[in-house]
Amino acid sequence: MPRHEYPDDIFDDSRMSFGDHIEELRSRLIKALYGLGFCMMIGFVLDYAGEQIGMPNLGIGRPMMKVLTEPAEAQVRAFYDRRNERARIRLQAERPDQAELERVQKKYNDYDRDLSKLTEEEKRVLRGAPEPLPVRIPLKEFEKAFGLKRADSEQTHLDVTIETYPQHLNYLNQKGENLLENRQFMKTQSAQEAFMVYFKVSLLCGAVLASPVIFYQFWAFIAAGLYPHERRYVHLYLPASVGLFVAGALMCQFIVLPGAVKALIGFNDWIDLDPDLRMNEWLGFALILPVVFGVSFQTPLVMFFLSRLKLLTYDVYLSYWRTAVFTLAVFSAVITPTPDVVTMMYLFVPMFGLYLLGILVCYWFPPKPWFADEDEAEAQVAV
Numbered sequence: 179m180p181r182h183e184y185p186d187d188i189f190d191d192s193r194m195s196f197g198d199h200i201e202e203l204r205s206r207l208i209k210a211l212y213g214l215g216f217c218m219m220i221g222f223v224l225d226y227a228g229e230q231i232g233m234p235n236l237g238i239g240r241p242m243m244k245v246l247t248e249p250a251e252a253q254v255r256a257f258y259d260r261r262n263e264r265a266r267i268r269l270q271a272e273r274p275d276q277a278e279l280e281r282v283q284k285k286y287n288d289y290d291r292d293l294s295k296l297t298e299e300e301k302r303v304l305r306g307a308p309e310p311l312p313v314r315i316p317l318k319e320f321e322k323a324f325g326l327k328r329a330d331s332e333q334t335h336l337d338v339t340i341e342t343y344p345q346h347l348n349y350l351n352q353k354g355e356n357l358l359e360n361r362q363f364m365k366t367q368s369a370q371e372a373f374m375v376y377f378k379v380s381l382l383c384g385a386v387l388a389s390p391v392i393f394y395q396f397w398a399f400i401a402a403g404l405y406p407h408e409r410r411y412v413h414l415y416l417p418a419s420v421g422l423f424v425a426g427a428l429m430c431q432f433i434v435l436p437g438a439v440k441a442l443i444g445f446n447d448w449i450d451l452d453p454d455l456r457m458n459e460w461l462g463f464a465l466i467l468p469v470v471f472g473v474s475f476q477t478p479l480v481m482f483f484l485s486r487l488k489l490l491t492y493d494v495y496l497s498y499w500r501t502a503v504f505t506l507a508v509f510s511a512v513i514t515p516t517p518d519v520v521t522m523m524y525l526f527v528p529m530f531g532l533y534l535l536g537i538l539v540c541y542w543f544p545p546k547p548w549f550a551d552e553d554e555a556e557a558q559v560a561v
Contacts, residue, residue, distance in 0.1 A: 206395040213391030218384035225380075238387070239380035246379065246464045247364050247457070249435040253443050254363040254453050255356060261447070262352045269306075269345055279307055308341035364457045375457050382465060418479055426475030426528075427468040434471065434524045435464060441520045466515045474513070474529050481536035485545055492540035495533070502533050 221238035228236030235241050282296070282303045289295040296304065315336045317328055355361040366372050385392070401409055446453045484490045495502070510526040 206399045210392045210395040213388040217387040238383045242383050243379050250439050251363045253439040310339050311342045312339050422475040423472035426471035430468040430471035438521050477532040478536035485540040492537050495537045
């Protein structure tokens, strides 16, 4: 029997009219949507239960939002930690001499407290001046500490004014917020933004959990119209494709995103700006970029597939490596969701490495003449 030719009645059991195909597709889509909806409902229930019993890691959507925002929040927190540490060092170095401080304060008051009349050095001196701070001291605790007796037994508190340094209070306040991690660096700018972000993340998580059902329904519809050898190619290449996609997505989430955010936020430090990240924009970036990396990591598989078809060989790939560098650079610049060169390089470098890996794979596993051995075995099975 000729190569890849089968009896005419191989599809007798599955032959359908166009209308039947549409109905079958509708049925498969409904079943896939049922699976997606069921997994999303499980996620909503677990998220609510985790919040009620005080276990934030119990759930799907809420913990995943934490995973997605952690790279950005960690880098922004580190940014403010570095700035706060520089402020502490500057405060220690800028403690003014008392006589100089009194002179600048007098000049400041003489000019009706107009800072524009002071020099930069005088402004620096004035920043180190203490300010009065009213406080209330509970006398009961004061008596315990010093062993004193109150002259007026009905007086419970003592109102006094002390002098403190505002810049030190600000430094301690910032340090306390960062140590307690009670400051959220992701912000929303509309009433519905938090809900929409949570729903998008829950939808993505539901699609991942329901992916076996979704892929099975898709495959059940497609496989009915494929020949046995075509199904074999799918079974052969699909696991490798999924593995490369997952590897690319994981690399993006745990290596690329933290590094890219650190480099990009570093520009805020360089030009002295405060990073103010918006939740919706960041999650759009954090959700799209892993998908981009997962798709891009299919490069060696595509190269191997073209080599098996004898359309391109490893020596052709090797001879056109300069063209490949230019093509991959343009592809990285176009497909990444941000226009910065940092994110582009994070995609371009591993893609070029995968291109070299694809050359090695094509060299180690050269194609057989028109899949001779596989075709003979498949023809015998078909007969």
